[in-house]
Amino acid sequence: MPARTLSRRTALVIGFLSLTVVATTMALLTTAPSQSPGRTTATPDAPVVDLVDADATAATRALFHRLERQQGRGVLFGHQHDLTHGFTFTEVTGTNSDTLAAVGDYPAVFGWDTLILDGQERPGSPENSPQQNVEALTWAIEQADARGGLNTLSAHLPNIVTGGDFYDTSGDVVRRILPGGDRHAEYTAILDRVADAVGGATRADGTAIPVVFRPFHENNGGWFWWGAGHTSAGEFVEIFRFTVEYLRDVRDVHNLLYAYSPNTVGGDREAYLATYPGDEFVDVLGYDAYDDGAASGEWRRTVVQDLAMVAELADERGKIPALTEFGPAVDDLADPAWFTRLLSAIDSDPLARRTTYMLTWANFGGAGRVYVPHPAVDSRAAHPLLADFRAFHDDPRSVFAAELTGAADARTRAAPHEPVVxxxxxxxxxxxxxxxxxxxxxxxxxxxxxxxxxxxxxxxxxxxxxxxxxxxxxxxxxxxxxxxxxxxxxxxxxxxxxxxxxxxxxADAEPPAPGTVDDFESYAGDDGMLAEAFGHQGDPNTLALSTDRRSGGEFGLAYTYRFDALSFTGVSRRLDADWRGFSELCMWLAGDGSQNTGTVQLIAGGVAFEQEFSLADTTGSDVVLPFAGFSPAPGESEHADAALDADRLGTVTAMTIFVFRGGDQQPANGTIHLDDVRAR
Missing domain, CATH: 2.60.40.10 (Immunoglobulins)
Structure with a gap:
């Protein structure tokens, strides 16, 4: 699901990033014997699978084994909400499907989301009781399993602190839902509903349907409350671990595999693993990437680079590699062979071709974006990519539901349990x-x-x-x-x-001076502490404390960037500030001498405002940006006439410093230095 647009830069990032959390079900097209929990059904010579849950059901172990064997044998195609939202149908029957209408087959992977539990996505309903929405998610998993594919469940969780949605990044949510936090009980109540829905999904013989659960996806971006800049890496790791331990050890749910899935990282292993919860808590290594249409060839190159890195990590750690979300982030793509070119690009790399499944987002219908091309229906013409999508389906390198026959009930043994503290x-x-x-x-x-x-x-x-x-x-x-x-x-x-x-x-509890954003003196000289304070957007960047380029004190900030697929990058700082008594933003800046463009974005009163600044001066001096010079970001169409006035300055919630590439003649990387960022 595309994210909310705030600016031309955040629009690019957010468009790449879709909101999902994945749960996967291996369906059997033949009658399977009853599968009991644990290791009781395996024979001594059965293959060993090493899962997060050593007591996983036999069917869950079989799913993991099936995905292990899938590597390099074609990629399974997946579609979010395939049976419940579409352009070719309105009635939810469990059999209607845009994918089926397009190619005569169902996807191999079906995606669902915990928004069903809130009644915000079908088959859930806001008119349902909580229990009815639990049963709706259970029904969806069972219907997809019966159609012959896998099921995936994503988690777009509401902001438990403020009552807002997943885009509401205020409230320090992760810290407050961890054990000991004042909102911990509300979070466990959500997990109880997940446990009830997933644990209740069974086949006719009583076998619990295995599900790949993917909580807290795209956390290296800053658009969700669990994302970078809104929680620390340590807090993210611990809420992920708690989620696994609560479902597995407290609620005794044993039909889950667990997936971890950051967004685009430019092939950077260290960036991908920066918030990794550990091998003991992850079964599937995922990755999300969306094409904004500006340079699809460059986007494909980045996707292949990242998928190769993920596959290599999966091989080293005994995990399953997957493209957990992909698709267009714009309504019209110029490339008429978009699907088949992507498939060929993935297959051309010996590591990337080991990707097990690729799931695209939901066709919500109406004026919504199209992720699975549809045939002509009513007054709507056939989608321009329909012919290519059919070629994608016919390509032996893609796998749809009808090809998932046999082997799903393979007998396996679980690796011995190892204690973790x-x-x-x-x-x-x-x-x-x-x-x-x-x-x-x-x-x-x-x-x-x-x-x-x-x-x-x-x-x-x-x-x-x-x-x-x-x-x-x-x-x-x-x-x-x-x-x-x-x-x-x-x-x-x-x-x-x-x-x-x-x-x-x-640290002591003395608050910073009014108007202070950061003077970079409060991190005890530790780059790790510094990194926790900022979220990252767009192309890769790194932050480090600088002792030689600064305006005063002991430390300044060295902000090193690299342009990759997007040609923009940004670092964000979350705020909770009242700046009604100030008239301008001031920061000490030493540019890198390039003609790349700097931009400060402020989120004030819920609206994004921006003002540009130059990077040409390398000597180091104060840059003053009057609030009167800020204007609504290009993506703020609903607030195009808004002003950064006193009312909005009363609620400043975030600041992002972007660097935007000035043109092909400009360097693709650089370092700028900042210090004493403050309102005055």
């Missing part, structure tokens, strides 16, 4: 400014757990509920001076010691 709170690179905080450790099988600060003495923790161990860390006054400390936990498990660590910034 991890520090839940404080998370890595957390900032603690109170006199005490609670240490929480997930160590379900431990007999004893202790923590220590730096090289201090061990402090015992006590067993709590749901596999947690807890205790109070009383922070000495001498530590509370912007100091980075190492918190280490050690758990005794079956005669062995398992450990985990986090770097925690212990």
């Amino acid at each position: 991890h520090l839940v709170t404080p998370t890595d690179r957390a900032r603690v400014s109170t006199a005490e905080t609670t240490v929480r450790v997930s160590a379900r099988e431990a007999s004893a757990v202790v923590y220590r600060v730096d090289d201090g003495p061990p402090q015992p923790l006590s067993r709590a509920e749901n596999g947690l161990w807890t205790g109070t860390w009383e922070i000495e006054d001498e530590l509370r001076a912007d100091r980075l400390v190492t918190l280490t936990i050690t758990a005794e498990v079956g005669g062995s010691e398992l450990t985990d660590t986090a770097h925690v910034l212990v």
Whole structure:
């Protein structure tokens, strides 16, 4: 689902990024014997599969094994909401499908979303009771399974703190839904509904239908409340881990595989793994990418580069590689062979061709974007890409539902369970400014757990509920001076010691001066702490503290960018500011001498405003941007006449500093230096 447009730059990013969370079901076209949970049905010589859930059902193990064997043998085509939204039908019967209307077959992968549970997407309804919407999602999974394909479930979760939707990035949501957070119970209530819906989806013989669940997708972008700039990497890792442990260990749901899926990363392994929850919590390595139509050839090159990287990581870690979302981010693509060119590009790379499935977004009908080309219907002409989509279907390198016969009930064995312990709170690179905080450790099988600060003495923790161990860390006054400390936990498990660590910034609670965005002095000189404070958009960029280029103090910011598929990049800082008493934004800047364009974007009163600045001056001086000079971003069509006035300045929620490529003659990379960013 395309994201909300805020500017020409964010529109490009967000268009590439679709909102989904995936759950996958392997359907059998022949009658399968009943599959019981655990390892009881496997024979001694059956292949071993290593899953997040060692007690996964036999059908779930068979699905993983089927996807393992799919690598390099063609890619399964998937479509979000294929049976419930479309241009060629209005009635939801469980058999109507735009894909079927286009090519005479169903997709091999069916995608659904937790928005069904909220009644916001069919077959859910806002008029349903919560239980009826749970049953609607269960029905959807069962119908897709009966059509002969896999099922996927994505999670566009509401903002639990504010009551807004997934685009509402305010409220520090992830921190507050972690164990110990004031909104934790609301989050577990959502997971209970997911567990009920997925756990209740069965075949006629009672077999639970396996599902690939993909929570918190595209988190390396800043458009969702779980995304970069709105939560730290440590918090993201822990909410992902909690989600798995709650569904698996507390709710005893054993028909799930778990997927992790950032957005475009330009082939950067380090960027892809920056928020990776760990091999013990992920079965499927996914990746999302949408084509904005500006340069489809360059976009395909980037997709192949990223998919090759994902496939290589999957091979190293024993995971399943997948293109978990793809599609056009514009209504009209100039390339009449868009689908077949993409398929050929993927197949041409020896690593990328190991991608197991590729899922495109929903055909919501009406004036919505078309992701699966449709034939002529009523007054609507056939989609221009229909002929190419049919060629895509006929290509032996693509797989649709009718080709998924046999082997789904393969007998497998589960790899032995290995105990896992991890520090839940404080998370890595957390900032603690109170006199005490609670240490929480997930160590379900431990007999004893202790923590220590730096090289201090061990402090015992006590067993709590749901596999947690807890205790109070009383922070000495001498530590509370912007100091980075190492918190280490050690758990005794079956005669062995398992450990985990986090770097925690212990700081005083003195607030910054009014109007301050960042002076880059409060990160204890640690680039990891700096990175946690900013979200990233567009092409790759990195941030580092600079000691030689700055306006004052000890540190400034070195902002290094690289233009890739999008020719723009941005770093975002979340704010909660009232700037009604200020008239301008000021920042010290040393440009890189290029004719690339800098732009500051402010989100004020819910509207995006922008103003450009030059990167030509390399000497370093204050750049002053009067608020009166900001105008609505190009994508703000509903607010084209809005002004950045006092009313809107009363609620400033984010600032992004973009760099936009000035033309092919300009360098494709560079570094600018910033310091003392503030309203005045």
